Each structure stands twice: as C-alpha cells, then as structure tokens.
Amino acid sequence: MAGMGNSLRAAALLAFVVLSILVSLLISSVQQFGGTVSYVSNATVAADEEEFASLRGALIHQLSERRKEIIPLLLPDYHVDGGDENGLPGDSPRSLHNVQTQDSTLDYSLWNEIAHGSRKARMDEMDCDSLVDMQAVEILGSGYTKLVVKVNLAGGQPVALKLVNEQGIDMGKCVEDFRDPRGCRELVSYKLKKEIVLLQRLQHPNVIKLKGHCAEGRGGEDGRVTVILEQGNPLQMIQLLQSPWEDRFRVCLDLVRLLHFLSDSPLGSVALLDFQPRQFVTVSGQLKLTDLDDASAAETSCRTHADCTLQFPHRNFTVLCSARGMCEGLNEKRNIYNAYRYFFTYLLPHQAPPGFTHLVDHIMNSTGELKADINQTLEAFEHILLLYKSGLHLDNLPPSIIGDYAVMRGMGTSGSAAFRCWPSYSQQGCVLSVHGAREAAFICNSHSQCSSFTLTGRKTWTGRVLASFSSGFSHLVPDGTSEVYVKKAKALEDATVAREDPNGRTQPRPSR
DSSP states (O other): OOGGTSSSSHHHHHHHHHHHHHHHHHHHHHHHHHHHHHOOHHHHHHHHHHHHHHHHHHHHHHHOOOHHHHHGSTTTOOOOTTTOTTTOOOOOBBBBBBOSSOOOOOHHHHHHHHHHOOOOOOOOOOOOOTTTTTTEEHHHHHHHSSSEEEEEESSSEEEEEEETTSSSHHHHHHHHHOOEEEEEEEHHHHHHHHHHHHHSSSTTTTTOOOEEEEESSTTTTTTTEEEEEOEEEOOOOOHHHSOHHHHHHHHHHHHHHHHHHHHBBBTTTOESSSOOGGEEEEETTEEEOEEEETTOOOOOOOGGGGGGGEEEEEEEOOOOOTTBBBTTTTTHHHHHHHIIIIIIIHHHHHHHOOGHHHHHHHHHHHHHHHOOOOHHHHHHHHHHHHHHTTTTGGTOGGGGGGEEEEEEEHHHHESOOOOSSOOOOOOOSEEEEEEHHHHHHHHHHHSSTOEEEEEEEEOTTTTTTTEEEOOOOOOOEEEEEEEEEEHHHHHHHHHHHHOOOOOHHHHHHHOO
8 A cells, every 4th residue: 555655646656667667677588588599580570560560459449449338428318229339430540549429419528538637627526636645545445447445635535546456357368468558558447437427427316426537647548547436335235234124224225216216317227237235335324336337328129029038047037129129128127136136135124123024025026026117116115214204104002102111301321231132223232213202112111121211312314213222220310312211110119229228319200
C-alpha cells in the first residue's frame, strides 16, 4: 500500500519507474545475449516485425470491439437490441481514441471526458485534482480486471477507487497474447470506462454513487483510468444470516427495488450477468450494486421459443419469442431468479414474524417458479413492509397483555441482568425491534427468564423501536427517552425487598 504514495500521480510515476527498470533489465539481457550471438539474420527481424504488426492489428480490433460496447450507452434514450451493431464504426489504426459515428446525437463530451479526461469535472464531481494527497487505507478487493482501494482524501473523506489491476489475470493474459503493456492497459480499462457510463445512466438509490473519475496520461492513452465511488461495506452473507430478520428483509427489499428499476431503466431492460453477493455493498445499511461492468442492456434475439431458454444449475425456464424476434422479459426473469437463489432463499424465510409466514412463502414460491413479474414481486414486498411498519400484523395480540406490567416513564435501567436471545441487535444481551409495548410484552412473556423490558429511544430503519429485555436490574436511572416495563409480580417482590432493606434504600414507585 505504501507504494501507492499519496496521490494517483505518484502511483503512475511508480508504475513508470517499475516499467523503466524492467525495460532496462530487458535491454541489458539483450546486450549480453548480443555478446554471444553476433549475427541476427534480416529474415528473423522481418519475421518479428510481421508478427508484431499482426499482434498490433489484433489488439486494435479488440479495442474497437470494446468501444462498440460503450457507444450505444452514450446515445440518449437508446434501448439496446440484441447484437445489433449496425452503424457503429471501427477505430482507425492511426487513432484508436477518435470517436467516429454517423449519429449526431452521440454525447461527444461524455466520451471525451471518459476516454481522455478532457472536460473539467462538474461542480459536484471529483477529478484527478481531488486525489492529490490522498491516503491509502486498505485494499477492499481485487479481481481479474480491477483493483478496489479504500482511500481517505485530503479533507478526510473516505472513498473507494477502482483501478486496472496491473497484476490481474486479464492484464497478464493480454500482455501474453499481444506483448503490448500500454495497449493492454487501455484494453482492460474499457471495463472501467463502461462502468463509468453505466453509473451515470443508471442512477438509483440502490446503485453505488459515482463521485467522479480521473483519466491521466497523455490524452488518456496509457489507460490509467480511476473510478471514484462512495465508500461502502462489502456484503457479508455469513454476518447477514446471523442478523435480525428485519435487516435481512431490508437487503431483499432493496434488491427488488433495484431490479424493478433495471427492468425499465433509461437503457431498457438490464440484466446483471454476474449476479453474486460480492457485486453488492451496503452504505449505512442500504444495499447498493457496485459492479456494473458485466451488466447487459441487450435483450436476446430469437427465431423460436426454444431460443429463449434460461438455464440454471437445477432449473430451466423458457419465455416466449416475440413477433419482433426478441426474448422479451428474459433479462427481468434472469434477475428475479438469481435474486431468489442467491438472496431470498437464505435471507427471507428464516425467523420471519409469524404473521408474515404465508406472505413470505408466497414470495418464495412465485419467484422460485418465476410465476410473478418484477412489478408483482415488488408489490408483495412493499405490502409486507407496510404491515411491518404499521403493526397491523399484531392485531391478534390481546390489548390486555400490557396490563401485566408496571411502567416507569422517563427512566432507564442500570446493572441489568441480561440474557441472550437470537437474533439480537446486541451480542451481550437480548435487544429486538418492536412496534410498541404490546409486542414487547408478548416477547417478554415468551422468554421464561424475562421479567422486564426497556423501550429505548433508538429506532430501526423501519421506525420500529429497539427494546432491551432482561431478567432484572439493580436500579433505575433518569432517561428521558426510555420507558421501563416490569412484570407486576416482579415489581411487588422488589418493593417488598426494598422495604426490608436495613440501609433504607428504595426504588422509585412504579406509575401506571
């Protein structure tokens, strides 16, 4: 991490120095070899030049193909049809970065900004200057293509940077195939450029926020592109499985809201081809998609219904081929089923509130069998959220249940004898979210060791109150945001003990 230095320019300089050293070693090796072999035939030189020209031509073709993936995304109100590349120009071998297109509506300024960093960032965007004097904190992840680094900017603001992974498989394979590190860096960086465009076109609360980007070097030709994103926490499924149902439901709800947006986005219906939990992060508890380079805005073309088959490890599904020769709805259904098998299956049914069991089962069946579209799925989730926030699912709890408790308002407890329950918001005790005192009393009655509970001033994302349950406490303390509820039998017992205390200590008298 120290090698990154304090700025992206320092990183670029370091990379240049390393490359220079490697080139020097290569030159030295060649010179030493030349001392032994004094003659190289003209035929050998000509063959090498011909091979290099062939490799260069192949690399130029790959660069052109990558660019063709991005061009349609720059067109306003452009919905991509499967595999149609008509009218998309190739790159000139003499100018790999020129955007040449017959479409006058192409956003040239956006392309130039992404490819060359030639346009000054807007007022709310970050650029290369924003990265001066940044402090690298940790590597958040690395893959075939990209390296993700957490940094603190000069003002202390944490952000995540995505860069080309110089040691990644994509870079290594490219250099092996084309023997052109600079050209390969440019080729690999196209995934970053595509992601910048997608993040600008697909802005949504459940998509990571693009804060800006930096394209350095001479006209951006060396491929040193950096994406600047808001900082998020990687999604930890193991941790989620141990979390309260409310938090697990939130992840699933956020995911469905995202898929609802992607089903009819500014780019049309978008499929997440690499649909894995690792593609997501959480920001202040909210789920956000952070990897979009494998998103596809192209619907599959077809001639027969058989061409519209979704294949999964244990299930296959087929949608209809439309009259215009497109597998309409295929992207949406792919997203729904992936959400079911990667998220819903693990997070939704376990420990769902009893009042929601039948509703959750319905969601599991309809998404697992692809019987519901994304509109119906979102409606089912929003219905559960409404019930959960309003407490309507608790209508079967008798109102008299709270009559078994004495309440001390404006008080908290100290020296509580905590017991553990699962899942709890605290590992040291039993802290759960409740709609109010009636639900908390029901929960307390279901635990034999519970004799009191405290409604705290803290709330969850749904507005429900956090309640702390205990088997007893040593004394009460003033707390304007809390209420303590004690089982009347326990309160009477404590009052008797207090009256018999030879030191004369007494507890405040409970009020009803």
